Amino acid sequence: MISLSSQFPILVALAPLMAAPFCALFRGNTLPWAMTTIISAFSFYVSLSLLFSVVASGPISYELGGWAPPWGIEYVVDPLSGFMLVLISGISTGVLLFARDSITKEVPAHQLGLFFAAYLLSLTGMLGICITGDAFNIFVFLEIMSLSSYALIAMGERTDRRALTAAFQYLIIGTVGATFYLTGVGLIYMMTGTLNIADIASRFPEIEGTRPILAGVGFIIVGICIKLALFPMHVWLPNSYTYAPNIITAFFAGTATKVSVYLLIRFIFTVFGPNYSFAGLGLTDVLMPLAILGFLSMSAVAIFQTNLKRLLAYSSVAQLGYMVLGIALASEAGLTASVVHIFNHAVVKTGLFLSVGCMFYVVGSTYLKDLQGVGRRMPLTTFGFALGGLGLIGVPLTPGFISKWYLVVAVLEKGSYFGYALVAALMVSSLLAVIYIWRVVEVAYFRPPPEGTETQEAPLSLLIPTWIFILGSFYFGIETSFNVGFAKTIASFLMGGA
Amino acid sequence: MLLLIAGTMTVLMVRNLFVATMLLGIVSFTMALIFISxxxxxxxxxxxxxxxxxSTVLYIGTLALVGSQEKERPKLALGPLVxxxxxxxxxxxxxxxxxxxGHPENPVQTHVAPRYVEESPTEIGIPNMVTSVLASYRGYDTFGEVTVIFTAGIGVLLILRQRRRKRTEAEKDAKDTPLDENRGGKGSSLSGLGSAHDLVPHVIAKLLIPFIFVFGLYVQFHGDFGPGGGFQAGVIFAAGIILYALVFSLDLARAVISEKAILFLISAGVVLYGGVGVVSMLLGGNFLDYNVLASDPIAGQHIGILLVELGVGITVTAAMLAIFYAFVGRADLIEEAAQRGEN
Amino acid sequence: MSFGFFNYWVFIILLMIGLYTVMSRNNFVKKMIGLSLFQISVFLFYISMGKISGGTAPIVISGSLDTAEPIYSNPLPHVLILTAIVVGIATTALGLSLVVRIKESFGTIEEDDILEMEDGA
Structure with a gap:
């Protein structure tokens, strides 16, 4: 008998995967949900313990099937992947606590077993992507995540039939992205003869100047950026987030695009190496303008939205711009900022979407015109939303401030007028965020509620998880040793390892 | 090869979706021939x-539901073209x-692959290297692949499954309306296809189906030695049952293997595959390390590969059937609605 | 079929046609067909690179009287593409089921008609 903890790397992704078939067979409201939550919490526990053992004693490698890499598939937990595992499974667990009462309003009861099975599968996909050390295995798990998310988004059709077209649009674009990725991996495999990420990285310098590699790198980065919804490849995201069931939106907003950011970091820093990516390839010149255009234009677009979920979705695209900007800066400080922002934004955005979920639960709509006076009808929920909004803007003492602070520091490191211009762009974008959050607050607090409505809070089962995320975000905004500390470890690990 | 290009160009140009689907099938088949070469x-x-x-069956099933004419005349789109x-x-x-x-000194041939070619007969002990790599060296990818199929099955059920109408009611409907009336029109009922008058298809199907199943079993268990394996066998099994459903009727096929059983089987396949991995973990190996399954590593590999291929076969069969049932069930639903409208 | 880069060029042309179909066509079924073509083209790319001239299928020929060891083509791309084919059919199934539901719900599967309806809604 081997001790359980040596099997932890596989258990993270395996537990939700193996639970899914059972979940699909369950009936009723409670059982599938309870199982999903327990499994997700278990993954969270395993992720945490993995992260701490990685920090204590270095990266862990796990050989699947007992075959040594590069012949077999390898699971690798390093600080970055451990951090992502904790983030994903943690957000998933929190969202699931919220799910029980929220989802029964949006999904017919006889579908719940299948629904939660699909949820588990998409969780498996995300965890699998983050932990695997094999480029092709990433593709397989990317597809598990994507296929289940198409189905989950389509489940919003009971509320709005546009969920179907949103899911279809996402399916087309997502598959094109994944196939691009596959082509890129093929080109790299062709030149290196291996699929193992560490092995590719070690063989990379020999062949890095060749044309197929150049094309392969291009395909992989474009493929990931499509999945990441980097401006201007973001068109699928606002629709998907708007029409998906509320808990799915909250879950994906915190995790799905972050997984793509993770992949981008992984490929740029671990596989290609920062030297090749930035000095050799000039990725900064490609990613940075897109990132800046992205957060400026998307923040502006968010102001004009009439649907609260859509507004937040556009804001997500803008925030992704910040993360990509951090990567594009090609410095340790930039990378730190990026990782901190992945974490902070995930927590804040999930909290915001959950509070929108509360509003939907009571009001039955997420259009701003229906939410007039919601501040008086649902004081606690709206207050939570407002606090989360502050975090999004980046007011001091909130997590948004921390990540923007690091981003500004990283930008200023670049010096020169260019750096100041960038800071100015960040400021403008933050101001735009003030405007779109203010629009919501104005509608919620300063417009009278419709006649004949009375104060009616969302049930506690929804309020508590929402507030966990909101308060959690403030905790991480003040006590920054966890997120910033880890982000620094990760950044120096990735830059030093290259 | 040039046939391929011609085929795909026509797919792009042709407006009738039915023709496009057929051409896609031809392209796939040509591609298969090229793969052999x-x-x-x-x-x-x-x-x-x-x-x-x-996939052709799926496309046709869809076209029966959505109509097969593209609306617009294809025109040149500049952006996408660029x-x-x-x-x-x-x-x-x-x-x-x-x-x-085709050069033997390419990196693809010299770095990782030689191990598979040279060592797998002794390490795994089965002749088909593709099966060795598939089920053992990269067994986890294949587990992922089974999960993908499982996900697709779940997803299609989530999207398409409607509440089953009561069985007796369905049978009454079938008796009340002569089957031939159900046919024709764009919503031609797939489940109503089984007509008592079509003697020739009935006889041929009855002759063929046993052979299809036997062939499926052969492919399933002979995958170690020749081309084949769980995935291909699963597709063949599913094809057999789909043929049965098309020629006789969906209700009869449902009597043979019900939707509930299918859902159970989809899950069972995944659990079987994962279960092999879990057992190998319990026996002290890593996940999917078949060496520990028996006292002798090679025997262990044999057992492991046999079981996981079985898991693949079960899940694939069931998922394909689930998808097929879901599409056809949808056709029934639409037709019912249309009939209600007429009355 | 083994002269130069012919296989790769065919792959490129197929990929371009597939991608163009996906992006330019209004009809959802046609988009799915384009997507299938796009994926099939990538299969050809992978399989081509595994081929060794004069090689044979990677199945050990036991008991052959030939003393010379046969050259086997690389089995790894085959395995990868088996997986990719499965992913392809899974995507097709899911996509088509969405198309069916869209037809039921909107009454059309032409993208511009639907966009019009959505703007109105």
Whole structure:
């Protein structure tokens, strides 16, 4: 008998995967949900313990099937992947606590077993992507995540039939992205003869100047950026987030695009190496303008939205711009900022979407015109939303401030007028965020509620998880040793390892 | 090869979706032939069964529901064209430094692959290297693949499954309306296809189906030695049952294997595959390390591969059937609605 | 079929046609067909690179009287593409089921008609 903890790397992704078939067979409201939550919490526990053992004693490698890499598939937990595992499974667990009462309003009861099975599968996909050390295995798990998310988004059709077209649009674009990725991996495999990420990285310098590699790198980065919804490849995201069931939106907003950011970091820093990516390839010149255009234009677009979920979705695209900007800066400080922002934004955005979920639960709509006076009808929920909004803007003492602070520091490191211009762009974008959050607050607090409505809070089962995320975000905004500390470890690990 | 290009160009041009689907099937089948010439017999087998078989069935099932005429006359779209040409140009640019086609000294052939070619007969002990790599060296990818199929099955059920109407009611409907009236029109009922008058298909199907199943079993268990394996076998099994459902009727097919049983089987396949992995973990190996399954590593590999291939076969059969049932069940639903409208 | 980069060029052309179909066509079924073509083209790319001239299928020929060891083509791309084919059919199934539901719900599967309806809604 081997001790359980040596099997932890596989258990993270395996537990939700193996639970899914059972979940699909369950009936009723409670059982599938309870199982999903327990499994997700278990993954969270395993992720945490993995992260701490990685920090204590270095990266862990796990050989699947007992075959040594590069012949077999390898699971690798390093600080970055451990951090992502904790983030994903943690957000998933929190969202699931919220799910029980929220989802029964949006999904017919006889579908719940299948629904939660699909949820588990998409969780498996995300965890699998983050932990695997094999480029092709990433593709397989990317597809598990994507296929289940198409189905989950389509489940919003009971509320709005546009969920179907949103899911279809996402399916087309997502598959094109994944196939691009596959082509890129093929080109790299062709030149290196291996699929193992560490092995590719070690063989990379020999062949890095060749044309197929150049094309392969291009395909992989474009493929990931499509999945990441980097401006201007973001068109699928606002629709998907708007029409998906509320808990799915909250879950994906915190995790799905972050997984793509993770992949981008992984490929740029671990596989290609920062030297090749930035000095050799000039990725900064490609990613940075897109990132800046992205957060400026998307923040502006968010102001004009009439649907609260859509507004937040556009804001997500803008925030992704910040993360990509951090990567594009090609410095340790930039990378730190990026990782901190992945974490902070995930927590804040999930909290915001959950509070929108509360509003939907009571009001039955997420259009701003229906939410007039919601501040008086649902004081606690709206207050939570407002606090989360502050975090999004980046007011001091909130997590948004921390990540923007690091981003500004990283930008200023670049010096020169260019750096100041960038800071100015960040400021403008933050101001735009003030405007779109203010629009919501104005509608919620300063417009009278419709006649004949009375104060009616969302049930506690929804309020508590929402507030966990909101308060959690403030905790991480003040006590920054966890997120910033880890982000620094990760950044120096990735830059030093290259 | 040129046939392929011609085929795809026509797919692009032709407006009738039914024709486009058929052409897609032809392209897939041609591709399968090319795969054979490139020594990829397993892949060719799968491509023929899936690309030219199952996916064509799915497209036709969809077209029966949504109509088969494209509305607009195809016109040149400039934006997409530019992007495509750009992508093509990048790839064309890349080909110039690609390793020579078919050269044995290419990195692909010299780095990781030799281990599979040279060692797998002794390490795994089965002749088909594709099966060795598939089920053992990269068994986890295949587990992922089973999960993908499982996900698709779950997803299609989530999207398409409606509440089953009561069985007795369904039978009454079937008796009340002569089957031939159900046919024709764009919503031609797939489940109503089984007509008592079609003697020839009935006889032929009855003759064929046993052979299809036997062949499926052969492919399933002979995958270690020749081309084949769980995935291909699963598709063949599913094809057999789909043939039965098409020729006789969906209700009869449902009597043979019910939707509930299918859902159970989809899950069972995944659990079987994962279960092998879990057992190997309990026995002290890593996940999917078959060496520990028996006292002798080679015997362990044999057991492991046999079981996981079985898991693949079960899940694939059931998922294909679930998808097929879901599509056909939808056709019934639409037709019912139409009938109610007429009355 | 083994001269130079012919296989790769065919792959590129197929990929371009597939991608163009996906992006330019209004009809959802046609988009799915384009997507299938796009994926099939990538299969050809992978399989081509695994081929060794004069090689044979990677199945050990036991008991052959030939003393010379046969050259086997690389089995790894075959395995990868088997997986990719499965992913392809899974995507097709899911996509088509969405198309069916869209037809039921909107009454059309032409993208511009639907966009019009959505703007109105």
């Amino acid at each position: 490139l020594d990829a017999v397993d892949v060719a087998f799968t491509e023929a069964a899936v690309g030219a078989g199952i 992007i495509c040409v750009l992508v093509g140009a990048i790839l064309y640019y890349a080909t110039y430094e690609m390793p020579e086609f």
